[in-house]
Amino acid sequence: MDLRSIIAPRLVAHAHCDIPCGIYDPTAATIAAQTVAKMVEKITGSTGGDDASRNTYIRSVAVKEEHAQICKKELLILWTDYFKPEHLEKYPKLHDTFWKAAKLCSKNKQSVDAKAAADLQAAVKEIADIFWATKK
Amino acid sequence: MRPATALFRVAVAGQSMEPTFRDGDWLLVRRLRRPPRAGELVVAADPREPERLLVKRVRSVAPDGVTIQGDHADPAESTDSRQFGPIPRSAIVGRPVLRYAPLDRIGRVR
Numbered sequence: 001m002d003l004r005s006i007i008a009p010r011l012v013a014h015a016h017c018d019i020p021c022g023i024y025d026p027t028a029a030t031i032a033a034q035t036v037a038k039m040v041e042k043i044t045g046s047t048g049g050d051d052a053s054r055n056t057y058i059r060s061v062a063v064k065e066e067h068a069q070i071c072k073k074e075l076l077i078l079w080t081d082y083f084k085p086e087h088l089e090k091y092p093k094l095h096d097t098f099w100k101a102a103k104l105c106s107k108n109k110q111s112v113d114a115k116a117a118a119d120l121q122a123a124v125k126e127i128a129d130i131f132w133a134t135k136k
Numbered sequence: 137m138r139p140a141t142a143l144f145r146v147a148v149a150g151q152s153m154e155p156t157f158r159d160g161d162w163l164l165v166r167r168l169r170r171p172p173r174a175g176e177l178v179v180a181a182d183p184r185e186p187e188r189l190l191v192k193r194v195r196s197v198a199p200d201g202v203t204i205q206g207d208h209a210d211p212a213e214s215t216d217s218r219q220f221g222p223i224p225r226s227a228i229v230g231r232p233v234l235r236y237a238p239l240d241r242i243g244r245v246r
Contacts, residue, residue, distance in 0.1 A: 007236070009145035009162055013179050013191035015206060016150035017215045024212075084211045084218055134212070 024082040026128035032071035033124040036108050037117040039064035044112060065109050071124065072105035078131065091130050101127060138181075138229060142167045146179060146189065146232075152206030152214030153191055156245065162237035163191070163245065165230040172202055172228050177245060180204060181227045183220050191232065192216050202228060 042060040046053060079098040088094050101123035107116045148161040156177070157163070165179050172178055172194045180202075182188040192204035192214075201222030206214025217223065232245050 007145075007162070009147040011139065011144065011146045011189060012149050013146040013163070013165075013189045013232075014149050014182070015153040015157060015159075015191050015214070017152060017213050082212065086211045086218075 024078060024131075026074075026078060026124065026131045029071050029074035029078070029124050030121075030128055032067045032074060033117075033121045035067040036064055036071065037114075037121055039067070040108075040112055040114050040117045044114065061112075064112075068105045068108040068120075071108075071120065072102050075101055075105070075124070075127065078127065082131070083134075087130075087134055090134075094130065097123065097126055097130070139165075139167070144230070145236075146191065148191060152208050152216070153193075154208050154213075156193075156207045157191065157232075157235070158241075160238075161235050161241070163232040164234040164236055166233045167230045168228055171225060172197055172231075177232045178202075178204060178228050179230045179232060180223055181229060183223045183227055186227075189229065190216075197225075198222065201225065 039060045043057060043064065046057045046060070048054075075098060079102075083094060091097075101120065104116060104120040104123055107113070108120055144165050144167075146163050146165055148157045148159060148163060151159055168178065174194050174196050176194045177191070178194055179189055179191050182190050190204070192206055195203040195205045195217065197203075201224050203217040203222045205216045205218065208214050211218060234243070235245050236242055
């Protein structure tokens, strides 16, 4: 047995963050918000009454609903798991920004509203900007 | 996890205690019998998984428990009382007193 293995500790004391850093990312919310806006565009631009057009219309509504929900879920993960009180001190409007963005996700589920979709994209961008600022 | 001896050795894993400790540092830890003090380094049982040891710094000591926190400047680099809240005083096992490896950074720790 060499000296190194004799003096080596047999216990480990962990000094970690649980989740490998970098797993949090606002990109998923950004893409979801973009998808919502794209679907609103498709729904409002839809004119045909044939089966193919109606199928596309209904699918667009379903995808809008789904991605507004994905956007909300992704935002909530950042809000509750990534951001910490230290961040809040630096960005005092953080809670308000997240709350409004989550509400905009709901609004985009309930309505076909290009402005609401654009507002959601802007809100997600604001959160993404804060996120990347905390990573610097 | 409760080592039987008054002095025991641990290997640091992770970055949350930088710059005080680096990943791979070997420490000599002294069992702590008195109540911990704010600012002190501690080795404690993870409240979520008692067989696992953590190394952190005491931020405050209150009747409801001890708040521990990593030294790393970026809070995202440490999982500590900011996530799991204060830990019971009984979870604290010991106090690192000496780094004995690597050789170029050997010395007392505080």
